[in-house]
Amino acid sequence: MFDLQKLKKDFENCPCGREHTLAIDDIVIGSGTVHKVGEILKRNGFKKNLLFVADENTLKAADGVLESLKEFNLTMKMYKNLREATMSEVQVIKGLLSDLDAVISVGTGSLNDRGTFPLYLLLKPRHSLYR
Numbered sequence: 001m002f003d004l005q006k007l008k009k010d011f012e013n014c015p016c017g018r019e020h021t022l023a024i025d026d027i028v029i030g031s032g033t034v035h036k037v038g039e040i041l042k043r044n045g046f047k048k049n050l051l052f053v054a055d056e057n058t059l060k061a062a063d064g065v066l067e068s069l070k071e072f073n074l075t076m077k078m079y080k081n082l083r084e085a086t087m088s089e090v091q092v093i094k095g096l097l098s099d100l101d102a103v104i105s106v107g108t109g110s111l112n113d114r115g116t117f118p119l120y121l122l123l124k125p126r127h128s129l130y131r
Helices: 004-010 033-043 056-061 087-099 110-121
Strands: 049-055 073-079 102-105
Touching: 033 102, 049 056, 049 087, 049 110, 056 073, 073 087, 087 110, 102 110
Parallel strands: 049 073, 049 102
Antiparallel strands: none
């Protein structure tokens, strides 16, 4: 099993003399992890007020993710079947983020673009969860 914390520790005093850094705090790989998203977020210090971005297809593929987030306050931004990100939608998401702590984007590509680019514009940290 892959142990990210061990890898980070192994590089703390690298014999090459250079300082090595890793911007990734946690990696979870495995069957059924969609049911542990809430637990993973809590373990990594996520606050409670989240914007949840998904479309009908990705939400169906990630069945169980909403149940795992029951201890969080979710603001939902759902799409029927998202194909491309637009700047007008990026602005909508940006407007929703003023009172929220983080974005959970379920999917890849355009969904993540809509969720993460507004964070960049607001200079907020970005975290990714991929299924």
